[in-house]
Every structure is written in structure tokens, then in C-alpha cells.
Amino acid sequence: MNETFDFQVVDTIITELGCKQSAIIAILQSIQEHYRYLPKEIFPYLAKKLSVSEAKIYSVATFYENFSLEPKGKYVIKVCDGTACHVRKSIPILEKLRKELGLSETKHTTDNLTFTVETVSCLGACGLAPVLTVNDKVYPAMTPDKAAELLNELKEEE
Structure with missing residues (x-):
């Protein structure tokens, strides 16, 4: 214990x-x-x-998928990879976030427990694709550059 x-x-x-x-x-x-x-x-x-x-x-x-046995960051970023988001290029957004934070397919959370980046099958906002959420707040029509800007804003809040 x-x-x-x-x-x-x-x-x-x-x-x-x-x-x-x-x-x-x-x-x-x-x-x-x-x-x-x-x-x-x-x-x-x-x-x-x-x-x-x-x-x-x-x-x-x-x-239940919502439960986690691993520590998560203060900011949990979920990148949608459902059909609408995938077709509208959600993967480059995911790759940009991982690169900026030093994360990978197997490492989802930064060492300082500030950020966790996950993919989800659908966030239910297909008309706004590509979409990501930060702690369940929806960010529509994302691009890799917009995602990097959002990360910088979150880092400044720290």
C-alpha cells in the first residue's frame, strides 16, 4: 500500500x-x-x-471506458477520429499535439501530469469536424496550427 x-x-x-x-x-x-x-x-x-x-x-x-487506471493530466485533450473528423484530417491534429508535447501512441500523458492526449471514436459533433475537446469543452474546425495555439494558451494558464 x-x-x-x-x-x-x-x-x-x-x-x-x-x-x-x-x-x-x-x-x-x-x-x-x-x-x-x-x-x-x-x-x-x-x-x-x-x-x-x-x-x-x-x-x-x-x-467502462471513462474510468482510467493511469494518472491523467490536468488537461485531458480528446481528439475525435470518427469518420467525419478523420475524413477532415483529424490525424495531423493528433500528430501535432503529440509532437508538441513529446507524446506518442503509447505515451498519452506528459511527465508533469499537465496534458493527456487521447483519441476517441466520436465526440458527437460531426458537423463541426474536425473536433477536439479539452476537459469536455468542444473546440470545432480544428487544424494542426489551431491545436498548437490552443496548447500554448493552456500552457500560459499554468
Whole structure:
């Protein structure tokens, strides 16, 4: 166990949402909202608190795509690669972001945990393609240059 992990946060979430199996998804969502991912330390702890197997909690966490077992950056950038965005050249945007941040297909998050770049199948804004989101805020009609400008703006906010 990581000695610096604060289980009080988890206890507060469990108290608010209820110490029951039916609350597993809501509890995991709240934990992820707090830490920006699901730390491995929570699985045995939650299993004991909720009287369920660690495997059950882990299976819920890995079944839903929105849950992450890896730390994510402060800014999560999702580049759409659905058909409309792909046809309108979303891949050069993705490549530009990765190049600017020193990321790759296998490395999604910067070492300082500021940026995470992911691809998604569809953001549901096909008429605005190509699209990306930063922490769920939609940026339409992107180009590689506009994406680099957006990155610079976000870096200045730091």
C-alpha cells in the first residue's frame, strides 16, 4: 500500500454515496473526479468496505471506458477520429499535439501530469469536424496550427 494515499477522501465519498454494492459506479466516478484516475490502492480498500470482491470492483473499473487506471493530466485533450473528423484530417491534429508535447501512441500523458492526449471514436459533433475537446469543452474546425495555439494558451494558464 502507498502510505501517502489518503483514504479519508474515499471514506467521505462512501459516506456521501452509501456503503453499498449498488453505489460502486458512483463511488468510482467520484474517486476518479478527485484524483483524475483510479489509484490501485482503492481496490482492496473498497472491496473490504463494500463487502465485495476486489475483482468485481476492478471489473467495473475496466469495463467502462471513462474510468482510467493511469494518472491523467490536468488537461485531458480528446481528439475525435470518427469518420467525419478523420475524413477532415483529424490525424495531423493528433500528430501535432503529440509532437508538441513529446507524446506518442503509447505515451498519452506528459511527465508533469499537465496534458493527456487521447483519441476517441466520436465526440458527437460531426458537423463541426474536425473536433477536439479539452476537459469536455468542444473546440470545432480544428487544424494542426489551431491545436498548437490552443496548447500554448493552456500552457500560459499554468
